Amino acid sequence: MTEFELPPKYITAANDLRSDTFTTPTPEMMQAALEASIGDAVYGEDVDTVRLEQTVARMAAKEAGLFCVSGTLSNQIAIRTHLTQPPYSILCDYRAHVYTHEAAGLAILSQAMVVPVIPSNGDYLTLEDIKSHYVPDDGDIHGAPTRLISLENTLHGIVYPLEELVRIKAWCMENGLKLHCDGARIWNAAAQSGVPLKQYGEIFDSISICLSKSMGAPIGSVLVGNLKFIKKATHFRKQQGGGIRQSGMMARMALVNINNDWKSQLLYSHSLAHELAEFCETKGIPLESPADTNFVFINLKAARMDPDVLVKKGLKYNVKLMGGRVSFHYQVTRDTLEKVKLAISEAFDYAKEHPFDCNGPTQIYRSESTEVDVDGNAIREIKTYKY
Ligand SMILES: Cc1ncc(COP(=O)(O)O)c(C=O)c1O
Missing domain, CATH: 3.90.1150.10 (Aspartate Aminotransferase, domain 1)
Incomplete structure (x- = not known):
């Protein structure tokens, strides 16, 4: 190579x-920033930001995308958008970034209890791990029912096996649970496994897709989901102070590697x-x-x-x-x-x-x-x- x-x-x-x-921005990225559109993205008026959001959303087979300043912001507002009526809980891997590295955002922003689970195979959560740790909404007033499963792909560099994701998705649908993906490195998972981003998009209700990790952009993440979800997430992005005005420069820089090989x-x-x-x-x-x-x-x-x-x-x-x-x-x-x-x-x-x-x-x-x-x-x- x-x-x-x-x-x-x-x-x-x-x-x-x-x-x-x-990674550092390349000369091609610097040049792209100079040529970027200069509209106000908070008002939805910036063409390059819209282009980036639509490009990533389409790649992941989703209706809409939202450019966020960081992966932390896009994860946290995604989770906040999925959760509406506490008490409730989120189930995730005990090593998940949303749980261990996002400064208690789940507790503070979403008022959620977290059920962190150690995978029985040491690498990734199976459906059986999830089934044996989730809190059912069975009328017991003592519990905090699980409303959301948050998975990470890749996690510690491990590619989540597609068959396991498909099983988990089917069970989530049967049980009315939402499925979020911290896809900070979903690009790596797609490149290594040959599974198109689109296929991952069909499994998860929302994916936070980072641009500034392996993809080399200096900033940003695109949260993808259906239109209604992204509309509400935009509301929470504003609440968290995450609206960026003339973000065309950043969008153009991110598009360089997306359009490269x-x-x-x-x-x-x-x-x-x-x-x-x-x-x-x-x-x-x-x-x-x-x-x-x-x-x-x-x-x-x-x-x-x-x-x-x-x-x-x-x-x-x-x-x-x-x-x-x-x-x-x-x-x-x-x-x-x-x-x-x-x-x-x-x-x-x-x-x-x-x-x-x-x-x-x-x-x-x-x-x-x-x-x-x-x-x-x-x-x-x-x-x-x-x-
Ligand atoms: C798996 C994972 N998710 C989310 C994030 C958060 O991204 P950011 O640093 O852009 O907030 C990171 C950061 O390294 C990460 O590794």
């Missing part, structure tokens, strides 16, 4: 494996992740989950590896890492892949001599960043890890 070439100013992401959000770009990044996963397997380095797409999750706890040592080994080879999740995107080079292999290998060997005590409190989020001042000088380092 071929590498993506960028002029020097834009290649800062080539060695950044902290997340697939670290995004499947090949993503499959290239997946091939790097697959190669790293194979390398880890050969070295006996344990992984947390199958590396189906663009992530390799090293099981730091099982390997007794110190995340700080891993990050330092990365820096030795000029590679940016963040905890045990190694993220690939289309701007990562093969050279970076070779370097990260060396870094991981050395951190693993170090752990054999100096096993790390991972029994501290479990943190459910992780990040590693350096804030800069107006001159670009580093002023503060922030680190949080999940062990």
